[in-house]
């Protein structure tokens with residue numbers, strides 16, 4: 001049994017500079033389904049149960065508003081609140097949420113100033129069947145870290161994640177689910193978003209998703225390939241506002257018997273950036289944008 005109270009990344013919220021265009025992209029190209037819309041915000045679900053996996057807020061400066069984690073129940077939220085308070089992170093008080101999807105939860109900032117939320121009891125969906133070519137959920141978020149030691153300590157000691165593998169500069173963090181990792185920390189001296197990975201139901205849906213992106217003018221920035229840690233098939237893109245996105249499939253499913261491996265184990269031979277060795281290296285554009293997106297100052301309080 002995992003000691004972690006977190007069951008995965010529930011949703012990511014972004015500021016989009018062109019809300020209509022970004023919404024059109026996530027629905028008609030990326031494969032999410034709209035669940036709510038207003039003049040200022042749009043929300044989208046995957047085929048999994050979470051009420052929404054992506055929120056878009058209208059604003060001039062593209063950024064991340066917050067990352068919300070799923071917690072099993074109220075007791076778990078309260079216990080997590082205690083651990084985060086003890087770590088000195090000054091979270092908001094756990095409360096019934098009136099914002100879209102409802103539920104019960106709180107938010108805080110991590111040591112690098114990222115807005116994180118922890119929620120349960122949301123108005124989730126009963127229909128959870130896979131749909132060909134549509135993402136299920138966000139399978140991991142990769143975060144660049146300015147204060148790496150403090151951030152790793154916060155995620156492991158306060159939030160309860162376990163380092164499941166490391167391949168410097170990447171540390172892969174596992175929580176209470178069977179996915180290899182739900183958070184990746186990248187030691188990059190920046191407090192920004194590295195990328196958001198959406199889980200596709202199968203290998204073939206990643207390949208067809210790549211074709212759909214290409215057809216719509218979003219070139220493949222890296223991939224197709226198969227990662228070392230996590231063993232997943234990947235393809236990377238720059239979405240609206242150049243936000244760094246990944247399609248992933250066949251993510252390694254693990255249990256407590258998994259044996260973490262250090263960086264030396266994972267290094268590819270020169271010239272390779274994945275297991276197969278057919279992809280070009282990541283594009284200069286992708287290399288640039290995976291450093292670019294900061295978190296908003298506001299976002300550590302929930303409505």
Ligand SMILES: [Fe+2]
Nearest residue numbers: 142195197246
């Ligand atoms: Fe990834």
